[in-house]
Amino acid sequence: MAKITLQNVSKQYKGGEIQALKKINLEIEDGKFFCLLGPAGAGKTTTIKLIAGVEPVDGGKIFMDDQEITDLLPNQRDVAVAFETYALYPQRTVRENLAFPLRAPMRKKEWSEAQIQARVEEVAKLLGIDDLLDRLPRQLSGGQRQRVALGRALVRKPKAYLFDEPIAHLDAKLRHRMRGELRRIQLELGITTVYTTPDQLEALSLADQMAILNEGKIEQVGSPTEIYQRPANIFVARFVGDPPMNILRSEVQGEEVTLLGLTKLPLPAQIRSRLAAAEIERSLMVGVRPRDIKLVSPSSEQALLRGQVKYVQVLGETSILTIVMDSHEVRVKMNTQDAPNRGEAVGLNFAVQDCHFFDPRTELRID
Ligand code: ADP
Ligand code: MG
Numbered sequence: 001m002a003k004i005t006l007q008n009v010s011k012q013y014k015g016g017e018i019q020a021l022k023k024i025n026l027e028i029e030d031g032k033f034f035c036l037l038g039p040a041g042a043g044k045t046t047t048i049k050l051i052a053g054v055e056p057v058d059g060g061k062i063f064m065d066d067q068e069i070t071d072l073l074p075n076q077r078d079v080a081v082a083f084e085t086y087a088l089y090p091q092r093t094v095r096e097n098l099a100f101p102l103r104a105p106m107r108k109k110e111w112s113e114a115q116i117q118a119r120v121e122e123v124a125k126l127l128g129i130d131d132l133l134d135r136l137p138r139q140l141s142g143g144q145r146q147r148v149a150l151g152r153a154l155v156r157k158p159k160a161y162l163f164d165e166p167i168a169h170l171d172a173k174l175r176h177r178m179r180g181e182l183r184r185i186q187l188e189l190g191i192t193t194v195y196t197t198p199d200q201l202e203a204l205s206l207a208d209q210m211a212i213l214n215e216g217k218i219e220q221v222g223s224p225t226e227i228y229q230r231p232a233n234i235f236v237a238r239f240v241g242d243p244p245m246n247i248l249r250s251e252v253q254g255e256e257v258t259l260l261g262l263t264k265l266p267l268p269a270q271i272r273s274r275l276a277a278a279e280i281e282r283s284l285m286v287g288v289r290p291r292d293i294k295l296v297s298p299s300s301e302q303a304l305l306r307g308q309v310k311y312v313q314v315l316g317e318t319s320i321l322t323i324v325m326d327s328h329e330v331r332v333k334m335n336t337q338d339a340p341n342r343g344e345a346v347g348l349n350f351a352v353q354d355c356h357f358f359d360p361r362t363e364l365r366i367d
Contacts, residue, residue: 303347
């Protein structure tokens, strides 16, 4: 088990044309399930490759516990990696692929043949691939191959697991099951795990701690709850949470804020002092999550904004409504059984305590 630390780590490609990682700092605590969340191209795979040692850093240092590992070879790092692209040995059966890490020369004699077979079967069963053990990779579907790649990492108990979108190619149901299995295995073994995903729900449901990565930079680090409740900037606010947080262009005037140029909302003293401290004089971004908005009658005094239902997207028990007003759209998440019909006029109500405030110049959270 190990703590992993990245200090000012940079990586570039194409002779510096692409800055994949820009001096990132991370501290991944021992025994934690750590998710790296970010859109495609953010630098997630690059981070995993640098920790694994399959690519060199261009700047900065990497530590495992207090040992610097920046220049160690991959096999000197005692990490097990599963990449999104499976890289299985094509001429070897699933059984042989799974057994491979246990037979590595540096681990000779650690495992008897009987122990290897038992461990391979145990992991195969766990991942639901025990009936595929005698097949070759080309005789498997993408999702099956991905599970073999994951299994090849899980057969060992290294200091850290590095999983790069390890279940991206499974169908929704299996992905859900695998998430649960991975979390259970990790809790059982207590092995430090770095797990990348572009799926915010996956990160929120798996992580002890998470980092949001965007264009090679860390936007925020925290627990899922901290990040959801107090997003550090507009990017995180919109990336975490589904559908994304509504961001309303607003203007502060004295004790009130005008939302979208349409309606005035009184600002409590505590929020006004926060805005003053941030030197917000006029322009402000007000964020409100779709599930923090209540629908009320458009004629009600409680209606802060009024609009018309443009779309209703039913997702089983909940529905996502798109409400239009002037040239703006606001999304609302609510119980399907209470949802209005398309075309209906509605009023929107929300509490100022549920609003998030951002500085339009820096896009940073204000508080
Ligand atoms: P993610 O895994 O978050 O999608 P990556 O770490 O794969 O992102 O990529 C980060 C950036 O680096 C992207 O702009 C990607 O195109 C670029 N990149 C990654 N690998 C290479 C490479 N081998 N050569 C050139 N550019 C690369
Ligand atoms: Mg990737």
